[in-house]
């Protein structure tokens with residue numbers, strides 16, 4: 260782990276001094292746990308027997324072209340419905356290790372809230388989820404799921420009433436409650452050590468996918484493609500491929516209603532370096548540094564900052580970042596359902612939409628791995644409104 | 651002479667009379683810039699020894715509901731950092747001796763450029779800048795830019811801040827040391843508890859004079875802080891809430907409040 264929590268110039272820990280001891284304690288607990296075979300054995304067992312790992316790598320039968328094959332890493336099949344469960348189980352074990360009895364989390368789409376709620380239920384931890392009031396409205400089903408598992412869901416009315424405001428509120432709670440509470444941050448954003456911890460607990464995605472594609476095809480893929488909100492499913496998918504120089508890493512941001520306007524969540528494409536939620540990273544902001552409100556049809560990509568390691572991968576050129584609009588994502592979402600019988604999350608549909616473009620353009624044999632980060636149950640009501648053929 | 655010595659002169663003057671400093675916080679631009687300027691004047695008239703001013707930021711994670719709401723109102727009325735600097739420059743022309751500190755967030759500083767932000771503060775006659783989301787570990791470049799501009803970097807010390815960090819704060823901070831009286835975010839508490847141990851540790855380390863903030867809203871809090879050895883206190887949420895509760899009469903309301911609080915700083 261990078262001791263100073265930097266990825267090039269990005270990262271760091273920009274939080275009020277009062278929170279620094281809690282971050283230090285978390286870093287120490289994480290380093291200690293990583294070196295403890297018993298911790299890793301317990302996490303592996305949970306991932307296998309509770310969460311359902313390994314997840315399959317599915318070759319699309321109908322999507323793709325003569326030249327290009329598309330493989331889907333099926334995080335949609337993970338317990339909880341998205342990749343979020345991987346790292347929540349890891350952090351919940353860290354919380355227990357630190358003797359905390361309460362966990363708090365922010366959530367956007369509700370997937371991280373659901374994952375946190377299930378861990379809270381499993382380990383008997385008091386659980387509170389902060390969720391932007393706007394997201395509460397568009398993700399009602401997930402709110403109910405969280406509550407069913409015993410979590411308290413607090414709608415956040417401040418600011419844009421979305422993910423960024425939920426993070427603000429969780430940080431405020433933590434500044435008063437750190438003595439007995441772990442802030443179970445849901446993505447590779449936030450202050451050090453969160454970006455590193457979350458990446459390490461999500462690394463399993465790419466690790467499995469790499470072994471699976473080698474077993475299936477006898478070679479590495481040409482590209483690994485993942486959607487980027489805060490960036491956790493993408494970092495998890497990328498991490499074990501970073502040293503494979505022939506593998507393109509492509510992060511797909513929400514272009515929302517178009518990159519030329521203001522209604523998008525394309526932080527790496529349209530933001531500039533700044534400091535938000537504890538990290539130096541790309542941020543959507545105005546000239547003075549006031550944070551802009553982002554937009555995406557998918558709540559999970561509706562975030563005006565991004566994990567600092569993505570900022571570094573962008574500047575260093577190791578990863579490429581592209582945008583996919585709401586419309587393109589919805590089309591890919593519908594196409595995947597019709598052609599493969601898989602209903603994915605709106606977030607994941609962004610990654611698929613870009614893979615479809617690459618497949619269309621392929622002139623030589625191309626192997627694409629798409630991280631299908633979650634399933635679409637949470638999006639059904641919204642999809643019905645946007646797509647229903649009979650409506 | 652450096653601007654920052656306004657703090658030194660103030661603390662010396664108060665020490666001679668065995669008084670603590672009463673610091674008053676105002677969110678600039680709430681409800682509008684003209685009212686903020688009138689409130690600053692009224693607070694000084696009422697007895698404030700030093701002023702702390704917020705430059706409103708969209709995502710103030712260290713602030714509780716009262717100051718968050720003030721920032722939202724200020725931004726809705728269009729207050730920008732440039733407006734705030736202009737307001738402060740005009741204040742400085744009216745009040746050559748009252749120390750003024752800015753309290754804001756890191757992204758506003760880096761968006762302007764660290765050096766440029768501190769230079770703008772210096773040109774506005776500001777004595778210190780406290781960046782709420784910059785802990786000692788990340789402070790070095792901010793402290794350097796402050797030093798280059800001749801502005802005091804104020805750092806926060808909390809009851810749970812480890813000894814090594816306190817020593818670093820004592821080394822880097824200038825002007826005063828902002829001591830948070832408790833965990834959590836800003837707010838006006840009914841009761842406050844003070845960590846006299848923190849004040850003593852800072853004293854031993856030779857840190858700038860400790861000024862207590864977070865939760866302080868009543869004269870009895872001020873008396874308790876003074877007894878615990880604080881060189882001063884800062885009241886924020888109570889003033890912001892009071893002003894919000896007296897639309898059109900903000901300045902008069904905060905002037906009277908300041909007089910009551912200042913009284914409590916005296917032996």
Ligand SMILES: Cc1ncc(COP(=O)(O)O)c(C=O)c1O
Pocket residue numbers: 341342367368369370371445446447486487488489490491492493558559560604606607632633634
């Ligand atoms: C299914 C799914 N994919 C992706 C994301 C975006 O998060 P991240 O970029 O951290 O993977 C979310 C967030 O809620 C999600 O639910």
